[in-house]
Amino acid sequence: MLTAYWIRLKMNWLKKGLKKAKDQISGQIKNIFSGGGKIAPEDLDSIEEILLSADLGPSTVIPLIDHLRDNSPKGIEYNELLSYLEKEIESLFQQDRKSLIQNSAGPTVIMMVGVNGTGKTTTVAKLAQYYKQQGKSVMLASCDTFRAAATDQLQVWADRLGIEAIQQGAGADPAAVAFDALKAALSRGTDVLICDTAGRLHNKSNLMEELKKISRVLGKELEGAPHETLLVLDAVTGQNGFIQAEQFHKELNLSGVIVSKLDGTAKAGVVVSIEKDLQIPVKFVGVGESIDDFALFSPKEFVKELLEV
Ligand SMILES: Nc1nc2c(ncn2[C@@H]2O[C@H](COP(=O)(O)OP(=O)(O)O)[C@@H](O)[C@H]2O)c(=O)[nH]1
Numbered sequence: 356m357l358t359a360y361w362i363r364l365k366m367n368w369l370k371k372g373l374k375k376a377k378d379q380i381s382g383q384i385k386n387i388f389s390g391g392g393k394i395a396p397e398d399l400d401s402i403e404e405i406l407l408s409a410d411l412g413p414s415t416v417i418p419l420i421d422h423l424r425d426n427s428p429k430g431i432e433y434n435e436l437l438s439y440l441e442k443e444i445e446s447l448f449q450q451d452r453k454s455l456i457q458n459s460a461g462p463t464v465i466m467m468v469g470v471n472g473t474g475k476t477t478t479v480a481k482l483a484q485y486y487k488q489q490g491k492s493v494m495l496a497s498c499d500t501f502r503a504a505a506t507d508q509l510q511v512w513a514d515r516l517g518i519e520a521i522q523q524g525a526g527a528d529p530a531a532v533a534f535d536a537l538k539a540a541l542s543r544g545t546d547v548l549i550c551d552t553a554g555r556l557h558n559k560s561n562l563m564e565e566l567k568k569i570s571r572v573l574g575k576e577l578e579g580a581p582h583e584t585l586l587v588l589d590a591v592t593g594q595n596g597f598i599q600a601e602q603f604h605k606e607l608n609l610s611g612v613i614v615s616k617l618d619g620t621a622k623a624g625v626v627v628s629i630e631k632d633l634q635i636p637v638k639f640v641g642v643g644e645s646i647d648d649f650a651l652f653s654p655k656e657f658v659k660e661l662l663e664v
């Protein structure tokens with residue numbers, strides 16, 4: 356059961372999540388080599404453009420291409436180019452990769468944050484499913500009290516998953532909901548509590564202050580909580596998403612990023628910028644709207660899939 360689940364996630368992530376980016380990168384690189392043999396140094400401009408258009412960012416792309424220009428005056432073979440790019444891009448990711456922190460004394464508390472519409476609520480459900488498949492008990496906290504629809508949406512997922520979502524309805528204090536939910540998780544011995552939050556608030560409330568308050572309240576009730584603060588970032592927003600990550604990290608000290616909607620864009624390179632320039636690990640990716648469209652992020656598989664035909 357668990358194995359089938361993992362295989363499905365892995366296939367989804369590689370095929371579905373990276374299809375557009377793969378067409379953009381390996382598809383076009385292949386075209387440059389279509390005549391066979393080596394490519395000339397002047398073709399490196401086209402390779403540079405291809406990598407930039409996938410949002411790999413100038414600070415990553417330019418040094419790579421400069422190195423090839425300086426060191427391959429007689430041209431480069433296809434395989435040589437691919438293995439160089441694979442090795443170098445993979446080395447930009449954090450090498451010592453940890454999975455999500457577990458609070459063995461229980462519960463493990465996770466806060467999901469991000470701007471409106473990035474996919475937080477959907478990702479809360481995907482992560483709950485991920486834990487359920489590992490035999491863990493999961494509870495949700497409906498801390499997006501901005502609209503009644505937000506609570507309803509989380510409740511629909513909770514019902515489908517057969518788990519409980521603690522809620523107080525629209526307009527309630529999000530920190531009070533978090534407090535209630537943590538109390539409930541502690542008293543029931545729940546393994547994992549995932550808190551959904553709002554991406555915007557009512558007039559005059561400051562989103563970051565509200566999120567910090569939720570975090571403080573959780574930490575007061577249970578030492579070390581929240582154990583993970585995960586930002587959901589919509590891959591389609593590219594560079595804008597990168598700025599969001601920077602802002603959330605400054606305020607909330609993120610423990611990781613989940614990149615959603617990777618299926619909808621060729622700009623998968625944003626994943627590299629987040630790790631390299633912000634030094635925040637990308638822990639999972641979302642590759643569609645259904646609950647299984649989700650996978651643990653692996654830099655090796657990511658780079659291989661993007662570059663190899
Ligand atoms: N294609 C695609 N759509 C997604 C993904 N994750 C979420 N969505 C969709 O994005 C929209 C907003 O998601 P929601 O979870 O409500 O975002 P929230 O406002 O951050 O809670 C919904 O229509 C989701 O189905 C994903 O990985 N891929």
Ligand SMILES: [Mg+2]
Nearest residue numbers: 475476499505
């Ligand atoms: Mg939501």
